[in-house]
Amino acid sequence: MFNRHVVFPTLLLIVSAVVLVLVAQFDAPMYQQDASVDAKFFPAAIAIIQAIICVVLLIQSKSQAAVAVKEKIFSKMALMGAAYLIGYAILISFVGYLIASLVAFVAYLLYFRIKKPSYYIVAVCFVVFIYYLFGQVFYIALPEGSIF
Amino acid sequence: MLEHLLSGLAVAFSPAVLPILIFGVLGGIILGALPGLTATMGVAILLPFTFGMEATPALVMLIGVYIGGIYGGSIAAILLKTPGTPASAASVLDGHTMAVRGQAARALSISAVASFVGGLISTIILIAIAPMLATFALRFNAPEYFALALFGLTIIASVSSKNILKGLLAGTIGLLVSTVGLDPISSVPRFTFGNMDLYSGFNVIPVLIGLFALSEALSQLEKLVGNKHTPPPKFDHKLLSKQDLKDMLPTAIKSGLMGTTIGSVPGAGADISAFVCYNEAKRVAEDPDEFGKGSVRGLAAAEAGNNGVTGGSLVPLLTLGVPGDAVAAVLLGALIVQGLTPGPLLFAQNPEVVYGVFSSMLVANVIMLGIGIFGIRFFCRIIEVPKIIMIPIIIFLSVVGAFAINNSMFDVGIAICFGLLGFVLNKIEVPSSPILLAIILGPMAETNLRKALLMYEGSWSFLYDRPIALAFICLAVFSVYSTLKINRRKAQ
Numbered sequence: 185m186f187n188r189h190v191v192f193p194t195l196l197l198i199v200s201a202v203v204l205v206l207v208a209q210f211d212a213p214m215y216q217q218d219a220s221v222d223a224k225f226f227p228a229a230i231a232i233i234q235a236i237i238c239v240v241l242l243i244q245s246k247s248q249a250a251v252a253v254k255e256k257i258f259s260k261m262a263l264m265g266a267a268y269l270i271g272y273a274i275l276i277s278f279v280g281y282l283i284a285s286l287v288a289f290v291a292y293l294l295y296f297r298i299k300k301p302s303y304y305i306v307a308v309c310f311v312v313f314i315y316y317l318f319g320q321v322f323y324i325a326l327p328e329g330s331i332f
Numbered sequence: 333m334l335e336h337l338l339s340g341l342a343v344a345f346s347p348a349v350l351p352i353l354i355f356g357v358l359g360g361i362i363l364g365a366l367p368g369l370t371a372t373m374g375v376a377i378l379l380p381f382t383f384g385m386e387a388t389p390a391l392v393m394l395i396g397v398y399i400g401g402i403y404g405g406s407i408a409a410i411l412l413k414t415p416g417t418p419a420s421a422a423s424v425l426d427g428h429t430m431a432v433r434g435q436a437a438r439a440l441s442i443s444a445v446a447s448f449v450g451g452l453i454s455t456i457i458l459i460a461i462a463p464m465l466a467t468f469a470l471r472f473n474a475p476e477y478f479a480l481a482l483f484g485l486t487i488i489a490s491v492s493s494k495n496i497l498k499g500l501l502a503g504t505i506g507l508l509v510s511t512v513g514l515d516p517i518s519s520v521p522r523f524t525f526g527n528m529d530l531y532s533g534f535n536v537i538p539v540l541i542g543l544f545a546l547s548e549a550l551s552q553l554e555k556l557v558g559n560k561h562t563p564p565p566k567f568d569h570k571l572l573s574k575q576d577l578k579d580m581l582p583t584a585i586k587s588g589l590m591g592t593t594i595g596s597v598p599g600a601g602a603d604i605s606a607f608v609c610y611n612e613a614k615r616v617a618e619d620p621d622e623f624g625k626g627s628v629r630g631l632a633a634a635e636a637g638n639n640g641v642t643g644g645s646l647v648p649l650l651t652l653g654v655p656g657d658a659v660a661a662v663l664l665g666a667l668i669v670q671g672l673t674p675g676p677l678l679f680a681q682n683p684e685v686v687y688g689v690f691s692s693m694l695v696a697n698v699i700m701l702g703i704g705i706f707g708i709r710f711f712c713r714i715i716e717v718p719k720i721i722m723i724p725i726i727i728f729l730s731v732v733g734a735f736a737i738n739n740s741m742f743d744v745g746i747a748i749c750f751g752l753l754g755f756v757l758n759k760i761e762v763p764s765s766p767i768l769l770a771i772i773l774g775p776m777a778e779t780n781l782r783k784a785l786l787m788y789e790g791s792w793s794f795l796y797d798r799p800i801a802l803a804f805i806c807l808a809v810f811s812v813y814s815t816l817k818i819n820r821r822k823a824q
Contacts, residue, residue, distance in 0.1 A: 223518055223522060264553075292724050
């Protein structure tokens with residue numbers, strides 16, 4: 185099994201390298217300024233610092249002979265949660281906040297086999313209340329879908 | 333001045349103004365507690381309601397919303413680990429830990445009292461030495477702002493006590509994220525990949541909602557397996573004890589003073605103040621290990637620090653006509669709508685309005701304390717809601733909050749991405765708060781570093797040429813040194 189204390193710094197080391205490559209490709213400013221540092225300086229400096237920290241962390245994890253943690257980063261439930269979040273966002277973009285939230289809340293309660301009707305009533309009341317509060321009281325637009 | 337102040341108090345307690353003030357503070361607390369609705373947004377939302385009002389009640393209501401909004405953010409931060417406003421992000425560290433231990437009422441009462449102390453000190457200073465503070469704040473230029481941002485970034489070391497390197501790594505992630513968008517000096521697109529949504533960079537609200545709220549929702553969901561019928565956590569109704577009050581007061585007073593000073597510096601808001609005050613309280617504490625584990629002083633420092641900004645940010649607005657932060661900019665609009673011109677002449681031409689606002693700020697802080705303390709039983713009910721129903725509520729509120737900032741589904745996507753990132757970071761023991769801190773302070777550091785270099789024609793001598801900048805740099809070095817020393821002592 186991969187040691188997460190090795191995998192994460194390694195991934196970020198790759199990110200730093202990618203950042204440095206992208207920084208080199210930044211456009212030149214339309215108006216040249218008499219500046220000693222340009223748009224590349226800050227991200228490049230941070231990427232280098234990040235790479236150094238990653239290398240030190242990798243050395244540290246090796247010297248400490250860290251015990252590989254057996255617990256998975258994403259358990260089945262966490263993966264389900266991530267999928268739920270993404271699915272909810274996609275649903276909103278199709279049917280808008282109100283319907284998507286009602287569907288998502290009820291689907292969530294059904295998934296956990298909740299039988300108490302009060303929970304379903306709370307779900308509907310909460311979604312409608314938020315919709316009314318933001319849309320009608322504060323005049324803040326809530327997401328609208330492409331269908332509704 | 334005393335005469336004006338007394339007549340201002342009479343106005344604040346008049347039947348025409350007091351209900352408006354109470355409404356403003358209560359509205360601010362509710363808006364602040366909702367994730368995604370900041371104090372700035374609250375003031376902006378209620379601004380149109382003041383168009384038909386007289387100048388004093390109109391400003392009093394908006395000031396009430398501002399004070400209530402900054403405090404309200406801490407309620408959701410403490411109870412749900414979902415900071416209602418960026419200013420409350422530092423309160424999560426100790427406040428939520430207390431709530432998890434069943435001490436939600438204690439945490440909320442400490443937060444209310446510390447916010448009151450910070451707000452009161454800030455208002456008193458605003459009344460007493462507003463013009464003097466404004467002159468000091470005017471001395472700030474790019475080198476000073478850069479040094480202030482650098483000092484702020486050293487807080488990363490103290491909020492990552494478990495492993496400073498991991499904290500720094502998180503800080504670099506945040507700094508890199510803060511560089512996305514148009515470069516602040518020459519408008520060169522950076523890491524935008526031709527996507528228009530990325531041109532303005534990442535908004536801090538969706539990021540903080542993702543890092544704190546959505547990642548927490550995922551963690552709770554994971555823990556839910558197998559114990560979905562577990563009864564909700566019980567909490568005692570005990571408010572803060574006399575000992576808590578004794579412990580927190582010196583920290584709250586100091587943080588209130590610091591918050592006022594930070595607030596009076598244009599550009600430095602309540603979020604930066606809360607973290608700076610938290611770091612300072614941790615640095616001088618005899619038991620820095622307690623910070624992040626439910627420390628009374630940690631929570632008090634963050635809360636007094638963010639509410640301390642409320643008076644400070646009005647200093648440049650009222651005395652110079654320069655808005656110090658976003659809320660002050662909205663208030664500037666309100667002043668102009670009322671036909672008033674902010675600046676030194678405001679004190680001479682409309683003393684009844686100025687002192688009416690000052691007195692109302694004093695009263696607003698008392699009202700905030702009252703609502704904060706008496707509302708605890710009601711607020712704590714939130715924690716009694718079963719986890720199984722609370723998780724989707726957090727998710728839906730987070731999505732609404734992320735969307736409401738720019739009316740953009742792109743921000744919802746950002747919140748989800750940072751939610752997943754926060755969840756993964758939590759698993760590998762990398763703290764999330766340095767990312768947020770770096771996103772807030774990164775643009776301030778970069779913009780002002782480059783402006784300073786332009787001012788000094790490429791020379792870095794501004795780092796030691798300017799006394800205020802030098803003082804902040806010394807403080808930054810000292811802050812890192814003391815954190816490292818504490819960690820070494822701990823390791824031994």
